[in-house]
Each structure stands twice: as C-alpha cells, then as structure tokens.
Amino acid sequence: MPTVPANGNEAAERLASMAAVTASDGALRRFLHGLPGVDPVGLEARAAALGTRSIKTTAKAYAIDLAISMIDLTTLEGADTPGKVRALSAKALNPDPTDRETPRTAAVCVYPDMVATAAEAVRGSDVKVASVATAFPAGRAALPVKLADTADAVAAGAHEIDMVIDRGAFLAGRYLSVFEEIKAVKEACRRPDGSAARLKVIFETGELSTYDNIRRASWLGMLAGADFIKTSTGKVAVNATPANTLLMLEAVRDFRDATGVQVGVKPAGGIRTTKDAMKFLVLVNETVGEEWLTNEWFRFGASSLLNDLLMQRQKLSTGRYSGPDYVTVD
Amino acid sequence: MSDRLSVFKTYKLFVGGKFPRSESGRVYEVTDSKGKWLANAPLSSRKDARDAVVAARKAFGGWSGATAYNRGQILYRVAEMLEGRREQFVAEVADAEGLSKSKAAAQVDAAIDRWVWYAGWTDKIAQIAGGTNPVAGPFFNVSSPEPTGVVAVLAPQESSLLGLVSVIAPAIAAGNTVVVVTSERSPLPALSLGEVLATSDVPGGVVNVLSGKTAEIAAPLAAHQDVNAIDLAGADAELAKALEVAAADNLKRVLRPQPVDWAADPGTERLMAFLETKTVWHPTGSLGAGGSSY
Numbered sequence: 001m002p003t004v005p006a007n008g009n010e011a012a013e014r015l016a017s018m019a020a021v022t023a024s025d026g027a028l029r030r031f032l033h034g035l036p037g038v039d040p041v042g043l044e045a046r047a048a049a050l051g052t053r054s055i056k057t058t059a060k061a062y063a064i065d066l067a068i069s070m071i072d073l074t075t076l077e078g079a080d081t082p083g084k085v086r087a088l089s090a091k092a093l094n095p096d097p098t099d100r101e102t103p104r105t106a107a108v109c110v111y112p113d114m115v116a117t118a119a120e121a122v123r124g125s126d127v128k129v130a131s132v133a134t135a136f137p138a139g140r141a142a143l144p145v146k147l148a149d150t151a152d153a154v155a156a157g158a159h160e161i162d163m164v165i166d167r168g169a170f171l172a173g174r175y176l177s178v179f180e181e182i183k184a185v186k187e188a189c190r191r192p193d194g195s196a197a198r199l200k201v202i203f204e205t206g207e208l209s210t211y212d213n214i215r216r217a218s219w220l221g222m223l224a225g226a227d228f229i230k231t232s233t234g235k236v237a238v239n240a241t242p243a244n245t246l247l248m249l250e251a252v253r254d255f256r257d258a259t260g261v262q263v264g265v266k267p268a269g270g271i272r273t274t275k276d277a278m279k280f281l282v283l284v285n286e287t288v289g290e291e292w293l294t295n296e297w298f299r300f301g302a303s304s305l306l307n308d309l310l311m312q313r314q315k316l317s318t319g320r321y322s323g324p325d326y327v328t329v330d
Numbered sequence: 331m332s333d334r335l336s337v338f339k340t341y342k343l344f345v346g347g348k349f350p351r352s353e354s355g356r357v358y359e360v361t362d363s364k365g366k367w368l369a370n371a372p373l374s375s376r377k378d379a380r381d382a383v384v385a386a387r388k389a390f391g392g393w394s395g396a397t398a399y400n401r402g403q404i405l406y407r408v409a410e411m412l413e414g415r416r417e418q419f420v421a422e423v424a425d426a427e428g429l430s431k432s433k434a435a436a437q438v439d440a441a442i443d444r445w446v447w448y449a450g451w452t453d454k455i456a457q458i459a460g461g462t463n464p465v466a467g468p469f470f471n472v473s474s475p476e477p478t479g480v481v482a483v484l485a486p487q488e489s490s491l492l493g494l495v496s497v498i499a500p501a502i503a504a505g506n507t508v509v510v511v512t513s514e515r516s517p518l519p520a521l522s523l524g525e526v527l528a529t530s531d532v533p534g535g536v537v538n539v540l541s542g543k544t545a546e547i548a549a550p551l552a553a554h555q556d557v558n559a560i561d562l563a564g565a566d567a568e569l570a571k572a573l574e575v576a577a578a579d580n581l582k583r584v585l586r587p588q589p590v591d592w593a594a595d596p597g598t599e600r601l602m603a604f605l606e607t608k609t610v611w612h613p614t615g616s617l618g619a620g621g622s623s624y
Binding site for chain 1 (some may be wrong): 380383387548553554555556557579
C-alpha cells in the first residue's frame with residue numbers, strides 16, 4: 001500500500017475504509033480500547049536509551065540546522081502585540097542576522113487575531129503561519145464558537161491550524177463527540193478555492209493521565225483526519241516529553257502501516273535546549289525513519305529553543321562559546 | 331582505633347552552588363611540595379568551563395542587584411565560616427605550599443581578614459569610584475560604578491588560599507560573578523573554599539571553582555563571548571599573551587598579571603578593576619528668573 005499524505009484526497013478515501021470503527025460511539029470505544037496497552041516502563045526506558053546517543057561535529061551541525069528548520073516559532077501570550085508578532089516573524093525569516101546561511105524556521109505560531117499581522121510579515125517566503133484555534137488552550141467553548149474561531153484564522157491567512165481536543169469529553173469517554181468535533185474543525189479549515197489549511201490536533205497529553213489514553217487519542221485524532229498530532233499546548237505543567245512523543249511516533253507509524261496515510265508529529269512545550277531537540281530527532285529517526293525528518297512531517301513547538309540552537313550553531317562555526325547577548329531577547 | 335578504615339575526602343568542583351565532578355570524569359593527582367600524594371582533584375574540561383559561565387551568568391542578576399550592604403553582610407559571613415574551619419585550612423595550606431604550621435596559620439588568618447576587608451568595602455565603592463561631576467551646562471551629572479559582569483579569574487599559582495581570596499573577593503564585592511580557575515598544582519584549599527562559600531549565604535553561581543590545567547580551562551574562558559572580563563593573575567607571560575589575544579574578540583576587560591605581594595595591604599586596585607562607570611545626565615531646567623522647573 002503506497003503511503004499518501006494526510007492532507008490529500010487519497011487520504012480521505014483511505015480513512016473512509018476505516019468508517020466501520022467510527023460508525024458509532026460503541027464501535028469507536030471498542031476499537032480504541034482494543035488497542036494494545038502501553039508498557040510505561042518499557043516506553044520510558046526506550047525513550048531514555050535513545051536519548052543517550054552522542055551526536056557531534058558534522059552530524060551535530062546537520063541536526064541543528066534540521067531542528068531550526070522544524071521550529072514553529074511560537075508566541076502565545078496575552079501580552080502579544082502586533083510589534084512582537086512582526087519581530088517574531090522577522091526572526092523566523094532570518095534567525096541569525098550574523099549568518100545568512102542559517103535556515104528559516106518552518107512557521108510562526110500565533111493566536112488567531114494575530115494571523116493577519118504574521119501573514120503580512122512572512123508574505124512571499126516559505127515560512128508558514130500557524131494559528132491556534134478552537135478556544136485554545138482550554139478548548140472550553142461551544143462548537144460553533146470553535147468553528148468560527150478556526151474559519152476566522154483560515155480566512156486571515158493561516159496555513160496551519162493548531163486545534164485543541166475537548167479533554168473533558170475524551171476523559172468522560174465520549175469519544176465520538178471528540179471525533180466529530182475534529183472532523184468539523186477539519187471541514188472549517190477548507191478555503192473557498194478548495195485547498196485547506198493543515199490541521200494539527202493537540203491532545204494536551206499532560207491532562208490525559210495515562211499512556212494508554214495518549215495512544216487512544218492519537219488514533220482518534222488520526223482517524224478523524226488530523227494532518228499532525230501534537231502533544232501539548234505548552235500551558236500546563238507537563239508538556240512534551242521524550243516518552244509521550246515516542247508513543248505518538250509509534251502511533252503514527254502503526255497508523256501508516258494500517259491505512260497508508262502519513263501523519264506528522266509535533267512535540268510542543270518544554271523543549272528548550274539543543275540537546276533536548278536532538279534527542280527528539282533521534283526518536284523520529286529510530287521510530288518512523290527519515291521520511292519524517294523534514295518540516296513537512298515533524299515540528300517543534302518552541303520559542304526559547306531557537307536561541308539555544310543559534311548559540312550552539314555559532315559555537316560550531318566560530319569555535320567560541322556564544323552567549324545570550326548575541327541572540328534576540330524573545 | 332588503629333584498624334579503622336581511612337575516610338578520604340573526594341574533592342569536587344563548585345559550580346552553580348552544587349558540587350559536581352568534572353563533566354569529563356577526569357581527575358589528576360595532587361601532591362604536596364615534596365611529591366607525596368594528597369588527593370585526587372577534578373581535571374576540568376572546557377565543558378565544565380561552559381557550564382560554570384552559564385551558572386555565573388544566571389547568578390549575575392540577583393547578585394549585582396542585591397544591595398551593597400547585603401553583599402557586605404554575606405562576604406563577612408564567609409569570613410565567619412572560614413574562621414570556623416581554620417584548622418582544616420591551616421593543614422591544607424601547609425601541605426600545599428610546604429609551609430610550617432605557624433606560617434600556614436598566618437596565611438589563613440590573612441585570608442580571613444581579607445574577606446572582612448572587602449566585606450567592608452562593598453557599600454563604599456560608590457563613594458570613591460563614583461560621584462557628581464561639575465559640567466558646563468544645566469545638568470546634574472552623576473557617575474556611578476556598576477559591576478562588569480561575569481569575570482573569569484585565573485587564581486595565582488603559588489599562593490593557594492590567600493592569593494585566591496585576594497582575587498575573587500574584590501571581584502564579587504563589586505557585584506560581579508566569578509568563574510575561578512584554581513592554582514594548578516595546589517587546588518585543594520580552593521576546592522575546600524567552595525564548601526565554605528556554599529554555607530555562607532553566597533547565592534549559588536556567584537563563585538564557581540574549577541580545578542585542572544590552567545591553560546586548558548583558560549582558553550575557552552578567554553574566548554567565551556559571554557564572559558565580560560578576565561583576570562590573568564595565574565597565567566605565565568606566554569599564556570597571558572595568548573589569552574589576551576583571544577579575549578580581544580569581544581572586548582573583554584583584561585587584568586594583566588603582575589608581581590604582587592599577597593600579604594601586603596591590598597588597596598582598592600582590584601576592587602576598581604572590574605567596574606564600569608555609568609554616567610547619567612539629568613536636566614536641571616533653567617534656574618534663571620523663572621525659578622526652578624521642579
């Protein structure tokens with residue numbers, strides 16, 4: 001079975017072939033609860049073992065550039081101003097003004113009301129604008145409000161939508177309502193010309209309590225048509241960890257084996273150092289392989305990570321340790 | 331009691347208020363002046379230097395922002411703690427420098443007194459290094475000394491405790507944070523001083539102590555873009571030249587090595603070495619017929 005990307009028309013046909021498991025709440029629950037249980041000790045041990053790789057010199061330089069190109073440079077603060085969003089966009093376009101060889105980040109990630117500002121700032125480049133939507137970060141709003149939030153961001157020029165699932169419904173076992181909601185948001189990502197913004201589905205793994213729930217949520221999101229599955233909002237205590245990201249990568253791998261549909265993964269929150277980022281890249285390479293080692297299929301949701309990557313990059317190119325005076329404050 | 335097992339002390343680095351081993355896992359043998367083995371000391375790598383700079387930078391905001399009065403109290407506390415462990419330091423200095431017990435005791439006493447000297451200076455630097463300047467214009471013109479930032483210090487090679495204290499105390503009294511490379515041959519008193527600092531209310535990261543080969547650790551510190559100044563007291567002429575060249579890249583303030591009698595009155599030279607002068611021009615408005623604009 002050839003692999004197709006989750007955002008194409010073929011993917012919809014493949015997902016239609018799985019319609020039996022999403023036909024009713026009961027069928028969906030049977031399917032999700034029928035997924036194999038996660039061995040937490042084994043999962044954490046494997047994630048930790050893969051984190052011990054030593055990556056130096058040219059491999060490190062490659063990893064740093066790859067990681068920079070995978071960043072969704074994020075600002076999600078109540079205090080965001082148009083000026084801050086423009087500054088962030090300028091940084092995404094030209095992360096290190098002292099070295100023009102530095103790759104651009106994949107995207108800037110902002111709140112919906114800032115999408116127009118960001119889109120204007122990155123126009124004409126390959127940097128995308130991602131927008132959180134659906135009453136981010138809590139997701140506590142009525143469905144029409146969430147859909148309007150999404151449509152608004154898409155109309156303003158967002159290339160990608162980061163939605164949050166209704167954790168309350170998920171934890172209460174109302175899987176079908178979560179499923180229908182994701183499908184509805186995916187529908188709202190469509191543009192009048194027939195193209196669509198890519199949809200990232202945030203599970204907020206820190207609120208799902210168990211690894212089994214993360215695996216179920218991953219499958220649920222992918223069945224509903226997610227283009228990306230994303231760990232967290234960055235707004236709770238526990239965000240992306242190597243273990244929960246490894247688990248989601250395994251889900252993505254298994255989903256491709258079952259349906260032939262390729263789905264991306266985005267760990268977000270708490271990834272601050274080059275060392276952390278390289279651990280995640282090792283996880284990707286060892287779990288789903290090189291096909292995912294591009295910013296089409298793997299992203300980091302981060303803000304301060306970029307500065308650390310730039311400082312390490314400067315160290316590699318000059319041989320001198322750099323410092324925070326040589327990168328921007330935000 | 332004769333069959334009691336010896337309990338040897340594991341000397342460790344002092345970085346960010348913690349006592350790590352060298353990141354490299356390396357140690358080297360430290361001997362007394364006659365070549366008898368004393369202990370193993372960590373042989374720091376450039377990554378230890380990098381970590382120490384990160385710790386010093388992190389501590390800088392809090393330490394430079396603390397009131398001078400508060401810094402003085404903390405430095406005096408270091409003297410108190412050092413006094414309580416006087417015997418240990420007398421023994422370590424005697425071993426390290428091949429001194430008699432009474433001469434070593436004199437060194438330790440002088441080191442304790444030096445902490446007290448610099449503790450007293452913290453809230454007086456501004457009076458002698460700063461002031462109001464007469465200017466030809468309607469301005470109040472005020473200069474005030476501010477700490478330079480993160481200072482890398484190569485401790486003197488011969489004077490293992492008094493020399494060490496004489497170079498780090500003035501730097502931190504002025505509000506800088508310090509990464510100090512100990513005497514290469516006699517690092518043990520410096521590593522023990524880390525334990526004293528850890529129990530003296532000195533915030534973690536204000537002083538970071540690295541032992542090992544001076545030339546190996548000093549090179550990355552001199553080239554480091556996030557180090558603001560370097561004191562070359564412990565470098566020989568050849569090394570000092572190379573380090574000064576490396577330090578020029580980000581315009582570090584450099585204090586060149588010079589012959590110093592550590593036992594003599596220290597004066598204020600080292601206090602003034604790592605200060606920057608901030609000058610503020612404040613308009614007074616016109617003080618003519620219209621009266622003050624206040």
